[in-house]
Amino acid sequence: MNILVLGGDGYLGWPTALHLSARGHRVTIVDNLVRREYDREMGVDSLVPIAPLDERVKKWKEVSGRQIDLRIGNLTDAAFTYAAVADSKPEAIVHFGEQRSAPYSMIDREHAVYTQVNNVVGTLNVMYAIAELDPTIHLVKLGTMGEYGYPNIDIEEGFIEITHKGRTDVLPYPKQPGSFYHLSKVHDSANIMFACRVWGLRSTDLNQGIVYGQSTDETDLDPALGTRFDYDAVFGTVLNRFCVQAVMGHPLTVYGAGGQTRGMLNVRDTLACVTLALENPAEAGEFRVFNQFTESFSVRDMADMVKQASSRPVEIASGLANPRVEREEHYFNAANTKLLDLGLEPHLLTQAVIKDMLELVERHRARVDTDAIAPTVQWRLSASTLKTGDASTEASFLEV
Amino acid sequence: MNILVLGGDGYLGWPTALHLSARGHRVTIVDNLVRREYDREMGVDSLVPIAPLDERVKKWKEVSGRQIDLRIGNLTDAAFTYAAVADSKPEAIVHFGEQRSAPYSMIDREHAVYTQVNNVVGTLNVMYAIAELDPTIHLVKLGTMGEYGYPNIDIEEGFIEITHKGRTDVLPYPKQPGSFYHLSKVHDSANIMFACRVWGLRSTDLNQGIVYGQSTDETDLDPALGTRFDYDAVFGTVLNRFCVQAVMGHPLTVYGAGGQTRGMLNVRDTLACVTLALENPAEAGEFRVFNQFTESFSVRDMADMVKQASSRPVEIASGLANPRVEREEHYFNAANTKLLDLGLEPHLLTQAVIKDMLELVERHRARVDTDAIAPTVQWRLSASTLKTGDASTEASFLEV
Numbered sequence: 128m129n130i131l132v133l134g135g136d137g138y139l140g141w142p143t144a145l146h147l148s149a150r151g152h153r154v155t156i157v158d159n160l161v162r163r164e165y166d167r168e169m170g171v172d173s174l175v176p177i178a179p180l181d182e183r184v185k186k187w188k189e190v191s192g193r194q195i196d197l198r199i200g201n202l203t204d205a206a207f208t209y210a211a212v213a214d215s216k217p218e219a220i221v222h223f224g225e226q227r228s229a230p231y232s233m234i235d236r237e238h239a240v241y242t243q244v245n246n247v248v249g250t251l252n253v254m255y256a257i258a259e260l261d262p263t264i265h266l267v268k269l270g271t272m273g274e275y276g277y278p279n280i281d282i283e284e285g286f287i288e289i290t291h292k293g294r295t296d297v298l299p300y301p302k303q304p305g306s307f308y309h310l311s312k313v314h315d316s317a318n319i320m321f322a323c324r325v326w327g328l329r330s331t332d333l334n335q336g337i338v339y340g341q342s343t344d345e346t347d348l349d350p351a352l353g354t355r356f357d358y359d360a361v362f363g364t365v366l367n368r369f370c371v372q373a374v375m376g377h378p379l380t381v382y383g384a385g386g387q388t389r390g391m392l393n394v395r396d397t398l399a400c401v402t403l404a405l406e407n408p409a410e411a412g413e414f415r416v417f418n419q420f421t422e423s424f425s426v427r428d429m430a431d432m433v434k435q436a437s438s439r440p441v442e443i444a445s446g447l448a449n450p451r452v453e454r455e456e457h458y459f460n461a462a463n464t465k466l467l468d469l470g471l472e473p474h475l476l477t478q479a480v481i482k483d484m485l486e487l488v489e490r491h492r493a494r495v496d497t498d499a500i501a502p503t504v505q506w507r508l509s510a511s512t513l514k515t516g517d518a519s520t521e522a523s524f525l526e527v
Numbered sequence: 528m529n530i531l532v533l534g535g536d537g538y539l540g541w542p543t544a545l546h547l548s549a550r551g552h553r554v555t556i557v558d559n560l561v562r563r564e565y566d567r568e569m570g571v572d573s574l575v576p577i578a579p580l581d582e583r584v585k586k587w588k589e590v591s592g593r594q595i596d597l598r599i600g601n602l603t604d605a606a607f608t609y610a611a612v613a614d615s616k617p618e619a620i621v622h623f624g625e626q627r628s629a630p631y632s633m634i635d636r637e638h639a640v641y642t643q644v645n646n647v648v649g650t651l652n653v654m655y656a657i658a659e660l661d662p663t664i665h666l667v668k669l670g671t672m673g674e675y676g677y678p679n680i681d682i683e684e685g686f687i688e689i690t691h692k693g694r695t696d697v698l699p700y701p702k703q704p705g706s707f708y709h710l711s712k713v714h715d716s717a718n719i720m721f722a723c724r725v726w727g728l729r730s731t732d733l734n735q736g737i738v739y740g741q742s743t744d745e746t747d748l749d750p751a752l753g754t755r756f757d758y759d760a761v762f763g764t765v766l767n768r769f770c771v772q773a774v775m776g777h778p779l780t781v782y783g784a785g786g787q788t789r790g791m792l793n794v795r796d797t798l799a800c801v802t803l804a805l806e807n808p809a810e811a812g813e814f815r816v817f818n819q820f821t822e823s824f825s826v827r828d829m830a831d832m833v834k835q836a837s838s839r840p841v842e843i844a845s846g847l848a849n850p851r852v853e854r855e856e857h858y859f860n861a862a863n864t865k866l867l868d869l870g871l872e873p874h875l876l877t878q879a880v881i882k883d884m885l886e887l888v889e890r891h892r893a894r895v896d897t898d899a900i901a902p903t904v905q906w907r908l909s910a911s912t913l914k915t916g917d918a919s920t921e922a923s924f925l926e927v
Contacts, residue, residue, distance in 0.1 A: 205636060236605060236655040240648055247647070247714075248640055251707075255636040258908055279696035280689060289680060289689055289701075294858070296679035301689075301698035302717065307651075310721060314647075314714040317702065321710060325852040325906045452725040458694070506725050508658055 128152045128405065131215055133202060133253065134223030135195075136180045137162045138355040139269075139338060139397050143221060145345035145352065146398040147405070148193045155196040155215045156180070157224065162355075165231065171359035171499045174371070174491045175341060178351040186351040202249030205256075212256040212264070219265040219405050220257070224249060225311070229273070230361045230450070230504040232308035239307040246311035251318060258326045265408040266330040267401060268319060270312045272390045272420060272461065274334055276303025277454050282461035285332065285416020300416075305453055306506070316416075323414035330413070331404045336390030336420025338397050339366045340480065341487060354394070356487065359499035365426055366391070369433040370481070371495055374488040378442040379434065382502070383449030385427035386456035390420030390463070393474040403469040418463040421473035436481035450502035528552045528805065531615055533602060533653070534623030535595075536580045537562045538755040539669075539738060539797050543621060545745035545752065546798040547805070548593045555596040555615045556580070557624065562755075565631065571759040571899045574771070574891050575741060578751040586751040602649030605656075612656040612664070619665040619805050620657070624649060625711070629673070630761045630850070630904040632708035639707040646711035651718060658726045665808040666730040667801060668719060670712045672790045672820060672861065674734055676703025677854045682861035685732065685816020700816075705853055706906070716816075723814035730813070731804040736790030736820025738797050739766045740880065741887060754794070756887065759899035765826055766791070769833040770881070771895055774888040778842040779834065782902070783849030785827035786856035790820030790863070793874040803869040818863040821873035836881035850902035 130147055134140040135156030148154045160180065166172050178186065184195050196215070200207035202224050212220070225246040226232065232242035250268070257264045275282045278301070287300045299320065304310045322328045346352045358367040369379045392400075400419045409415050424432070427445070434441040449455065467473075474480070488495070530547055534540040535556030548554045560580065566572050578586065584595050596615070600607035602624050612620070625646040626632065632642035650668070657664045675682045678701070687700045699720065704710045722728045746752045758767040769779045792800075800819045809815050824832070827845070834841040849855065867873075874880070888895070 205640075236652065236659075239655070240605075240651050243647060243651065243714075243718075244644060247643060251640050251643065252636065255639070259636075262908065278698055280691040280694045280698075287689070287691065287701075289687070289691075291680040291687065291689075294680045298678055298680075298701035299703065301687075301701055303699065304717065304721065307718070307721075310714075310717055313717055314643075314710075317704065317710055317713055318643075318707070321704065321707075326908050508662060508726050 128219060129215065129217045130405065131155050131157055131211065131217040131220045132223065133157045133220060134225065136160055137223055138357065139394065140223035141183065142343045142346050142354045142394060143223070143398055143401050144195055145187060146343060146402065148187065148195050149191060149345050150402065155198060157198045157200070157211050159199065159201045165362065169359065169361050171361070171496065172494070173355040174358055174488065174494055175353045175356045177353065177355055183351060186349055190348045190352070202252055203245060205252045208252040209256045209260065212260050217264055219267060219408065220253060221401055221405065222250065222253060222266060222268045226308065228362045229306035229308045232306050232311070233504050233506055242308050243311045243314065247314050247318070250315045254319060254322045254328065257328060258322065262326060262328055263411065265405070266319065266328065267404045268315065268330060268332050270316055270332045270334045271309060272334050272336045272418060273309040274302050274304050274313050274316065275300060275461070276305060277457040277459060278303065279458050282418070284418045284462050284465050305451065320414045323412055327412040329409040329411050331409050332414065332416045333400060333404060333419045334416060335397065336392050337364050338392055338394050339364065339476070340394040340484070342483065343395055343398060360502045361504065366429050368500060369430055370484045370488050371500065373433050373437040373439065373441045374485055374492055375495055375497055376439065377497065378444035379430045380447055381426055381430050381443060381445040382447050384455035385430070385445055386425050387453060388423055388425045388457065388459040390418065390423045390461055391476060392419065392421045393476070393480065395474045396421055396471065399471055400466050403466060403471060407469050417465045418461055419466060420463055422476055423459055423461070424476070432476070432478070432481055436478045437485060450505050452506040528619060529615065529617045530805065531555050531557055531611065531617040531620045532623065533557045533620060534625065536560055537623055538757065539794065540623035541583065542743045542746050542754045542794060543623070543798055543801050544595055545587060546743060546802065548587065548595050549591060549745050550802065555598060555617070557598045557600070557611050559599065559601045565762065569759065569761050571761070571896065572894070573755040574758055574888065574894055575753045575756045577753065577755055583751060586749055590748045590752070602652055603645060605652045608652040609656045609660065612660050617664055619667060619808065620653060621801055621805070622650065622653060622666060622668045626708065628762045629706035629708045632706050632711070633904050633906055642708050643711045643714065647714050647718070650715045654719060654722045654728065657728060658722065662726060662728055663811065665805070666719065666728065667804045668715065668730060668732050670716055670732045670734045671709060672734050672736045672818060673709040674702050674704050674713050674716065675700060675861070676705060677857040677859060678703065679858050682818070684818045684862050684865050705851065720814045723812055727812040729809040729811050731809050732814065732816045733800060733804060733819045734816060735797065736792050737764050738792055738794050739764065739876070739884070740794040742883065743795055743798060760902045761904065766829050768900060769830055770884045770888050771900065773833050773837040773839065773841045774885055774892055775895055775897055776839065777897065778844035779830045780847055781826055781830050781843060781845040782847050784855035785830070785845055786825050787853060788823050788825045788857065788859040790818070790823045790861055791876060792819065792821045793876070793880070795874045796821055796871065799871055800866050803866055803871060807869055817865045818861055819866060820863055822876055823859055823861070824876070832876070832878070832881055836878045837885060850905050852906040
């Protein structure tokens with residue numbers, strides 16, 4: 128299959144591009160390299176060193192004999208996006224090409240506006256390029272489980288049957304996203320759903336959980352093929368942070384009550400899920416939603432698992448001030464059967480997997496910047512600005 | 528009360544500004560005059576001549592003795608938006624300042640992107656200005672009943688209690704918007720709901736039906752105070768179009784089956800609803816949604832009512848090709864009690880009201896451009912582009 132991978136220089140885009148290439152698909156990576164810019168802006172870096180994109184691609188050719196093509200440019204530039212689609216003539220587009228950090232989107236007005244414009248306009252351009260150049264192209268779009276928020280009922284895969292006052296309909300699942308980043312993904316999903324309905328596009332929306340792990344069959348072939356490992360406060364994820372803290376002998380920092388429960392998956396399963404979606408495409412006019420995670424854990428659970436896996440003694444610092452406004456104890460039961468039905472065989476978060484992550488951190492411990500770990504972005508207004516929106520009003524909103 | 532009216536040069540913003548001024552509120556209009564630009568771009572004009580904004584404001588001073596302040600600029604320019612809020616120190620902001628035509632948003636990629644960026648970024652800037660300058664400001668935001676789409680269950684006001692697999696929660700009502708314009712309003716609502724939750728902002732989202740009528744107590748005081756009457760294919764609404772067609776002796780054009788049913792209200796009720804929302808503000812941290820319409824009619828009903836009100840014989844041309852992709856026969860039962868509970872006394876769509884509208888068209892018939900009426904914007908891809916998304920795939924999506 129001829130496939131464009133948008134955002135193919137990122138944490139997941141890169142190993143996905145390699146995996147699809149290894150399976151014999153013809154892959155073109157589209158990226159504007161901005162993920163590397165965010166690191167420079169924030170003054171942080173991946174724990175694992177990342178080769179420049181052209182070197183990575185060259186190394187892949189060397190190691191595998193397979194060619195990955197590159198197009199460097201910005202999806203918000205419609206002329207660039209149309210040319211990428213017109214020239215590559217893909218049968219499918221995998222779209223990782225968005226700003227994907229919730230804290231980054233919450234830094235200030237500029238970052239909120241940047242995130243929503245970058246993500247929404249980039250995706251609109253991709254949708255229009257597909258519609259006008261070849262509406263049979265299958266758009267596989269990365270969304271997030273965070274689009275749903277944390278309702279007090281089971282989360283379904285994109286749609287829910289509602290019976291109300293004696294009538295029944297199947298409607299889009301209500302969304303309660305928790306940052307301007309998560310909101311941008313909700314906006315995208317709504318835009319794409321509409322395009323499938325009125326233009327007959329075919330799309331799969333992958334509502335992905337939090338991905339962990341840095342090892343795949345392809346990236347393991349050479350150090351220059353490695354993908355990112357982010358542990359900083361803005362782009363890092365909680366499990367990576369805990370692993371770094373454990374190795375560095377710092378207490379694991381649990382913000383808030385620690386009952387925040389998240390769907391999670393191994394990076395290997397991301398690759399498998401995207402591949403399953405591509406190789407079993409949506410029908411013309413179909414907008415389908417897959418919840419892409421394999422297990423769920425609370426932040427507390429993750430801290431305990433890291434503590435258990437660590438060969439050194441580990442302290443857990445719990446109940447720290449939470450930089451986010453979120454439910455810290457909540458119901459969470461989300462469906463994830465559609466990808467399993469297509470044949471997904473999950474790699475679970477075992478002690479062995481965590482030990483591998485700890486070992487990875489150990490190997491790169493000289494590169495750890497412990498100053499990058501403490502939260503720098505607050506969801507709440509500062510006390511001086513905020514006259515009325517105290518915790519009690521927030522709580523009352525949440526209970527409505 | 529000290530009130531900013533964003534989009535105060537538009538069809539509804541202008542009479543709202545006058546009405547609030549007449550009630551003794553101190554009003555500042557913020558507008559970039561782009562509504563007049565859209566007319567020039569489309570080569571159309573309001574049936575009723577519209578005075579330049581500065582002349583209108585001067586005339587209002589003359590007629591009423593009351594001062595309305597003006598700030599000309601673009602809400603997507605954050606420095607401008609912050610300065611408008613900082614200088615005026617409003618207690619409330621009424622936000623009509625968005626591109627509000629569904630067909631305009633569907634012209635092409637550029638217009639879709641323009642509509643979503645203009646509306647979403649303008650609103651983000653307003654939200655941030657409120658949050659950073661004075662979070663007690665009440666944001667009264669104009670949304671649309673079209674955000675809900677046409678589900679097969681009753682439409683509630685913003686939220687719905689869902690019982691699912693034995694558990695119950697109150698969640699945002701699922702949205703199924705029908706154009707990139709309607710989608711922009713859905714994006715806005717989601718962004719504002721989030722800001723109320725995390726920042727404690729207070730906001731009222733007015734999901735408004737289709738507004739008709741051109742006469743208010745204030746605009747009737749002088750011809751120079753008149754507001755717009757749009758009947759063209761892009762910015763016009765169906766009842767206005769039918770009135771123009773009846774007066775000009777053209778058949779009333781019913782697109783599709785004509786069972787498309789819409790909530791509607793008189794412009795006088797828009798003014799009353801906005802006033803009720805302002806004078807009974809949301810609590811700190813509260814995001815409340817009012818469905819702002821008084822009656823509902825199908826397109827077929829409206830054609831019949833205009834035919835009946837007309838003193839000339841009127842022909843109805845039904846079953847014409849529908850430029851939109853929409854359900855043409857559907858269930859529609861939407862709640863609208865919250866504004867009634869606050870004291871709204873509806874002006875209903877009587878034969879007398881339609882006769883007044885016909886008379887208005889008669890007075891301005893020399894200005895009618897009948898070429899402006901036929902639809903120019905298609906929701907569907909053109910046949911040459913569209914390879915697979917035919918009517919049957921659309922129908923199957925709708926029934927899912």
